[in-house]
């Protein structure tokens with residue numbers, strides 16, 4: 001039983017990270033109807049900003065203030081990166097077929113990965129040990145062990161989700177975002193500045209990915225330029241699981257996927273760890289392609 | 302009485318044969334690039350049937366290639382001792398049979414991927430086929446019988462210019478002939494508008510599966526040629542980046558434009574070689590090329606009509 | 614002898630919306646029937662139900678006595694029902710010629726293998742189809758566009774091409790969804806003649822959805838009126854025009870263009 005609870009906690013903190021990344025996929029899908037392949041690499045950049053903040057820019061490690069500052073820096077830098085990517089790679093393709101945008105997104109993803117791997121202008125190809133941003137300790141509750149990093153993951157995620165909820169539901173920009181994802185033409189007719197809202201969406205999604213990157217690195221403290229691929233793919237699955245385009249769905253999908261993955265590993269299937277996500281993806285697409293919380297979109301004939 | 306297109310095919314086969322006779326006089330670097338070109342033409346044109354003509358966006362072509370490469374190599378390498386004598390020790394009989402077997406296994410995989418993913422469209426299909434390609438790679442990595450992550454070594458060097466370009470010619474002919482008939486216009490109809498295609502009595506499911514099976518078959522054959530050329534294969538060689546490389550050839554050439562795709566396959570193969578001198582910057586330049594290309598010429602370099610897909 | 618097409622208490626719901634409700638109607642073997650109604654009345658949905666794009670929530674649809682429910686669109690086309698679309702759905706990248714040629718699909722004997730072997734019989738069949746295609750195109754005055762991509766045609770010609778394409782499947786029943794939409798008065802007059810001509814020349818039944826009352830009243834032998842998915846009237850053009858329910862349904866709505 002306590003073993004189960006332990007796995008539940010581990011799964012929850014993994015799922016929280018997937019949820020943060022999945023939100024970015026889902027938001028972009030909501031406003032632009034395409035899968036932003038480069039999102040997982042923004043996640044990677046987020047983790048590296050955290051690394052550089054401590055190792056190169058000398059923020060204090062092992063401190064709450066330093067940790068939060070590194071987190072904020074990563075979120076800000078990645079928000080800017082997301083906006084730039086949209087502005088220069090995706091905007092020129094607005095209104096073109098989804099597939100040309102998808103290929104471009106793959107191109108951007110390859111670009112980010114390869115720039116990051118470059119020794120002169122990037123981070124270099126070798127894995128780096130991620131520093132401890134926050135003070136570290138383990139809490140013991142009976143037989144359960146909870147690390148402070150897991151607690152931080154949950155707290156930060158909850159705070160960010162609450163902030164996101166507020167922005168989307170109680171600000172003008174958030175309302176415009178929802179309007180845009182509901183009907184782009186109508187939105188621009190009522191005077192919504194689509195370009196601004198789309199930039200804003202990328203900023204929001206990318207900053208959540210950056211936070212996800214830092215939190216992920218806290219728990220799996222070895223980072224490299226290709227680290228984004230797998231968590232990114234899994235977060236994408238989480239977004240589809242929850243119903244792509246649906247914000248609460250992405251959060252729920254992330255947590256469910258984190259739990260399922262952890263449980264499969266706990267039941268001795270650790271070699272299949274990464275296959276779980278694809279299994280879930282294929283299953284959900286076959287059984288309920290609109291996802292857990294999404295509603296079916298039918299093509300009008 | 303052969304059709305005119307079939308005379309072209311025979312001429313291409315004859316030319317490959319003649320080139321093959323002289324292969325001793327080419328330097329090995331040139332041969333290497335030439336064979337790679339031939340393999341890439343086969344891969345790109347077969348993917349063009351799936352992606353270009355039928356509009357089913359597949360990102361897992363390297364997976365089919367891997368299946369063909371491993372199947373054919375297992376036959377020639379592990380069972381060659383037993384099987385080769387059955388055909389009188391004649392490698393020119395044995396090799397195409399092994400290649401063919403690899404192609405068949407790959408096309409069965411094409412069927413297995415095609416059937417469940419038919420209902421998916423656009424980027425969903427892309428992601429699932431990508432996942433399929435990755436699953437193949439991970440499986441190969443974990444099966445010791447095929448060398449696991451170390452790969453398969455000691456594959457006999459059966460590949461010649463004749464087999465390489467003969468296969469490329471057959472692939473081009475097949476895709477051309479399939480699409481150029483009343484039956485074959487159905488592929489393009491499916492890619493243009495599935496609902497309208499069904500309304501014309503076209504069984505869209507059947508066409509999509511046919512495209513996947515035929516495309517995978519030829520990718521499998523290309524894999525076999527590749528394996529018996531390099532004499533060594535490993536799972537990493539058939540990853541996501543290989544699939545992307547093939548997709549880029551199709552897009553650069555222009556979806557559903559065979560001539561363009563052939564030119565693009567050659568151009569990109571040569572370009573990849575040329576970019577090697579840029580060392581670490583090679584992949585950066587390559588990804589920039591993809592982005593700029595998609596923005597500047599999404600319909601491909603060699604297609605002058607607009608992008609044919611409708612977005613609705 | 615049952616009528617060619619029978620709708621038997623057909624209902625379809627989308628979530629909470631009942632788009633077509635308990636619709637019973639029929640079309641005879643050589644009849645030209647109009648289906649009219651205000652915007653959103655459910656006319657296109659009826660076409661989608663007949664052609665298998667949607668499945669009814671309840672009720673039955675029979676063609677020549679056999680139920681169509683549960684069949685796929687391409688199978689229904691194979692049973693000789695063809696349609697056009699309200700928002701034109703040609704194959705934009707295919708040439709005008711190929712748009713029609715591909716619609717002969719159900720009647721070609723060759724398949725993938727014959728396309729590869731290209732024996733004499735294959736070529737003979739292709740020649741025959743090409744001839745039939747050109748014959749159809751010429752009847753509708755589209756022969757001159759034969760090699761243009763369909764998307765480059767003027768609007769009115771695209772609509773006509775869609776009808777030609779539908780005819781190439783050799784239907785017994787042709788469903789036309791607002792063929793006059795976006796046409797100018799001259800084109801409309803021509804279209805009216807064309808529909809009558811098609812019906813006689815190809816000996817088929819036609820079910821016509823159209824907002825333009827002049828077109829509908831001019832050619833239909835019988836008209837059914839839908840409002841909010843419910844059939845509110847049926848009869849000859851004169852009867853329907855005088856029906857107070859119909860007048861109310863149309864006046865209650867915003868006037869429709871055309």
Ligand SMILES: Nc1ncnc2c1ncn2[C@@H]1O[C@H](COP(=O)(O)OP(=O)(O)OP(=O)(O)O)[C@@H](O)[C@H]1O
Pocket residue numbers: 298299300627630632650651652653654655656657658659699
């Ligand atoms: N796939 C669908 N999902 C949900 N609602 C639908 C769907 N298809 C049609 N509807 C709804 O059913 C109703 C009838 O639509 P339909 O297109 O059949 O009307 P129509 O009579 O053809 O109108 P118009 O004259 O504007 O073409 C409308 O309210 C429409 O929104």
Ligand SMILES: [Mg+2]
Pocket residue numbers: 656657658699
């Ligand atoms: Mg309608």
